[in-house]
Amino acid sequence: MRILGIDPGLRITGYGAIDALGSKITVVEAGVIRVPPDLPLATRLHRLHIDLLAVLDDLKPDLMSVESLFSHPDRAATGVRMGHARGVILLAAAQRAVEIVEHAPAQVKKALTGDGSADKTRMQAAITSRCGLDVIPEPADVADALAIALCAAQRLDAMVIPGGTSASARR
Numbered sequence: 001m002r003i004l005g006i007d008p009g010l011r012i013t014g015y016g017a018i019d020a021l022g023s024k025i026t027v028v029e030a031g032v033i034r035v036p037p038d039l040p041l042a043t044r045l046h047r048l049h050i051d052l053l054a055v056l057d058d059l060k061p062d063l064m065s066v067e068s069l070f071s072h073p074d075r076a077a078t079g080v081r082m083g084h085a086r087g088v089i090l091l092a093a094a095q096r097a098v099e100i101v102e103h104a105p106a107q108v109k110k111a112l113t114g115d116g117s118a119d120k121t122r123m124q125a126a127i128t129s130r131c132g133l134d135v136i137p138e139p140a141d142v143a144d145a146l147a148i149a150l151c152a153a154q155r156l157d158a159m160v161i162p163g164g165t166s167a168s169a170r171r
Contacts, residue, residue, distance in 0.1 A: 049092055063101060123143055
């Protein structure tokens with residue numbers, strides 16, 4: 001199964017595609033979509049949408065795993081901007097008929113490091129190790145996107161029932 005992890009952002013959106021076969025994980029591609037912050041909001045959202053559609057068309061994922069919205073009370077405006085980006089991301093997935101799962105940031109961190117409050121450096125190290133990468137993924141948005149994809153793969157692997165059928169395949 002090809003899983004595309006997305007770390008949503010209005011300025012930088014990280015993406016990471018993995019192929020998951022049981023516990024075997026292969027990184028297909030990872031990178032970022034950069035949107036210039038000086039553009040009007042509607043233009044930025046449009047650019048993110050167009051670029052993400054291109055990623056979806058190129059990678060053809062079976063599943064998209066997206067970080068759920070997290071907003072700190074001291075940074076409410078950041079949460080609103082993230083909400084705009086997430087809306088565009090969810091729309092793009094729906095337009096390409098890609099199933100979506102969402103994971104909270106703490107859930108992703110706990111799945112990869114065992115600690116729901118792991119910092120960026122620890123997450124990058126965990127991704128480098130888990131994926132067998134030669135270099136640490138940069139920027140951190142790339143590592144976060146791969147972590148989000150790995151979290152989905154781990155959860156899907158846990159859903160496998162005897163006989164090799166996953167719970168999602170039974171729907």
